[in-house]
Amino acid sequence: MKIIQRGKLAAGAVLSLPLIWTILFMFVPYAILFVYSFWEKKYPTFEAAFQFGNYFTIFTDPQYFQVLLRTGKIAAFVSFFSALLAYPFAYFLIFKVKTNGTRQLLYMAVIAPLWISYLLRAYTWKTILGTNGILNSFLIWAGITNEPTDIFLYNQFAMILTLTYVFIPFMVMPIYTSLEKIPKNLIEASADLGLNGFMTFIKVTLPLSIPGLVAGFTLTFCLSFGDFIASFLVGGPDGLMIANVISSQFGAALNWPLGSALAIIMLVIVLTIISISDRFERLGEAKL
Amino acid sequence: MRILQTLKSSACAMAIICASASLAFAANEINILTWEGYADQSFVKPFEDASGCKVNATYVGSNDDFAPKLIAGGGVYDLISPSIDSTTTLIEAAFLQPVDTSKLAEYNNLYEQFRTNAAFNHEGEVYGIPFAWGAIAFMYLTDKFETPPTSLADLWDEKYAGKISLWDDKSALYVAARLIGAKDIYNLTDEEMAATKAKLIEQKPLIRKYWATAGELVDLYASGEVWISNTWAGYQSGLLKEKGINVTEFLPKEKAEGWIDSFLIVKDSPNLECTYKFLNMLIAEEGQCGVANVNGYSVANPVAAKKCMTPEQFKALHQDDLAYLDELVLWKNLGADIERYTNTWNAVKAQ
Incomplete structure (x- = not known):
């Protein structure tokens, strides 16, 4: 009896720190945000209330839907291009690279930029894409264009490019892990049964790596969805993202209630995506 | 024992000194x-x-x-x-x-x-x-303009498409409101506000970037991205001149804001x-x-x-x-109306 109690106590002690952490830094802030979202803007600041005016504003004023749609579109493009680039790369690392050392080196080459400040990495793209930037200088040098063009920077293309570059490690890592887990003898068996390389990929490798792809999609989508730096650094006049709108409500307008309501809606969207992707991943596991 | 005590008391003394310091x-x-x-x-x-x-x-x-x-x-x-x-x-x-x-x-x-x-x-x-104090004046790259700009309309001119910038601030509304001839830019009627918004949306395809900080505007001129914009008179033009970039400030005929x-x-x-x-x-x-x-x-x-x-x-x-200040449209507190201005500016950027 005593032993069981002591075990419980020990388990409690081990769990209490993460539990306190979660409550203090996750649940409490979200609860505060949730409560604020029912408050009311009242000049000069805002005051406690219980009303749905903020949510009503968000659903009736088309600007919020427009920005949410744009943010979703940009995030979807970022996920798509990340997957397009990351999948062949991870595949190449797992199935084509022969030595472990080379594989580790190439893997680290993708992960290493994560140690460099995000701001710095995003800023670098400005010097590459600008009107007098590296890319334009190269195009003129190579004789492809005569005049520098301004189509690379300060638009949604630049934002998608920058975000893809910044978040692609989060696509590479889960795909790499899921490909690594596939037993090699499954692929040999498929070859023995007469399927060529391409069909083996379609019938065996790809379905088994779906959980990694889904995890990568979820990570890159959610990270891009909440981003506001890319808009600020490389976005143009049509680069406003939902996080920029939220920050303006907390700043300029001093409308924390509306800002909180927007944040709650954003949170709901992200949580929905996470739970859908969780279903998907389990579907993939069941197949294996 | 004595040594320990001495140590203790000196540590105490140190702590007190440090704390009070x-x-x-x-x-x-x-x-x-x-x-x-x-x-x-x-x-x-x-x-x-x-x-x-x-x-x-x-x-x-x-x-x-x-x-x-x-x-x-x-x-x-x-x-x-x-x-x-x-x-x-x-x-x-x-x-x-x-x-x-x-x-x-x-x-x-x-x-x-x-x-x-x-x-x-x-x-x-x-x-x-x-x-x-000063003006929210306008500024252009001197050698890009044969005839010096004199009006806000130049910031809506197709000729300079992709080379125009405006401050990412409610001040952008004040600029457009003056261009459409609003009576009191700090107290726009709903019709004037709608016209101001439409004017800014019309300008969007010509905008290279809305500038957010003083340093960003300097960078935009220095890297050749922007030729004409509004500016905190005296400040960014001074920084650009230090870099050897020749810019000219001007007050448009539709007036400039003052602060x-x-x-x-x-x-x-x-x-x-x-x-x-x-x-x-x-x-x-x-x-x-x-x-x-x-x-x-x-x-x-x-x-x-x-x-x-x-x-x-x-x-x-x-x-x-000080008569110079009277020529400027001195900024005013918008009171509760700031919400309408902020939301309109956000709506322009959301388009």
Whole structure:
């Protein structure tokens, strides 16, 4: 009896720190945000209330839907291009690279930029894409264009490019892990049964790596969805993202209630995506 | 045993000394939330040496940054320096405390027109100590324009598509509102607001980037992205000239906005003694010529300016001619209406 109690106590002690952490830094802030979202803007600041005016504003004023749609579109493009680039790369690392050392080196080459400040990495793209930037200088040098063009920077293309570059490690890592887990003898068996390389990929490798792809999609989508730096650094006049709108409500307008309501809606969207992707991943596991 | 005791007591003594030293240090420190240049080392360092007060400055990029920092809890900042359009909201939100002007030697030398402005006074008490002023002028790359631009319409000209920038601020609404001929840009009717919004949306395809910070606008000109924009008169053009880039400022025929920045004391500021010393320095020769030289702004104390400026600088900064300020459309507090302005500006960017 005593032993069981002591075990419980020990388990409690081990769990209490993460539990306190979660409550203090996750649940409490979200609860505060949730409560604020029912408050009311009242000049000069805002005051406690219980009303749905903020949510009503968000659903009736088309600007919020427009920005949410744009943010979703940009995030979807970022996920798509990340997957397009990351999948062949991870595949190449797992199935084509022969030595472990080379594989580790190439893997680290993708992960290493994560140690460099995000701001710095995003800023670098400005010097590459600008009107007098590296890319334009190269195009003129190579004789492809005569005049520098301004189509690379300060638009949604630049934002998608920058975000893809910044978040692609989060696509590479889960795909790499899921490909690594596939037993090699499954692929040999498929070859023995007469399927060529391409069909083996379609019938065996790809379905088994779906959980990694889904995890990568979820990570890159959610990270891009909440981003506001890319808009600020490389976005143009049509680069406003939902996080920029939220920050303006907390700043300029001093409308924390509306800002909180927007944040709650954003949170709901992200949580929905996470739970859908969780279903998907389990579907993939069941197949294996 | 004796040794241990000695050690213990000396450790105690050390701790007490250290503790009191750090306390004394804290009392001689002030934290200010302000614009870049307003706490420049060129005049803050001599002040620190002379007064024994240490000055910690945090910089803001826009007038929107003051309230959130104060609402999140006081006790950090002693002084803030928002522009004339933001003071009333902060005073009415009870973030600030009145200033005892009898402690400011130079106070009565400030322009009377500034001292009596409603934005710096509330219920018979003085809150804001005017410091510097200027225009939200317009600026262009000199060698890109054969005929110098004279109108806001030039910022809507297809010829300069992709080379135009505007400040990412409600000030963009003021620009468009003047172009459509609104009567009072700080009190737009709903029809005028709709027309202003449409005008800004019409301009969007021509915009290269809305600039958010002073440094960003300088970069945009320096890297050849932007040829024409609005600007904080004197400041960015000065920085660009240092880089050898030739820009010209102009006031369009539809007029430009004007601003006055003042310093205000945050409620419950624990370091009042140093705060007043610092305020005294700011509106005396050191601070006034300091900011004029660093930021290129006009200043609020013409008596001090006369003493430390060359006659040319004094004239160039319009210190002898306040009629210049009357030609500008001086910023006004929007009160509760700021919500309508912010949302319209957001809606333009959401399109």
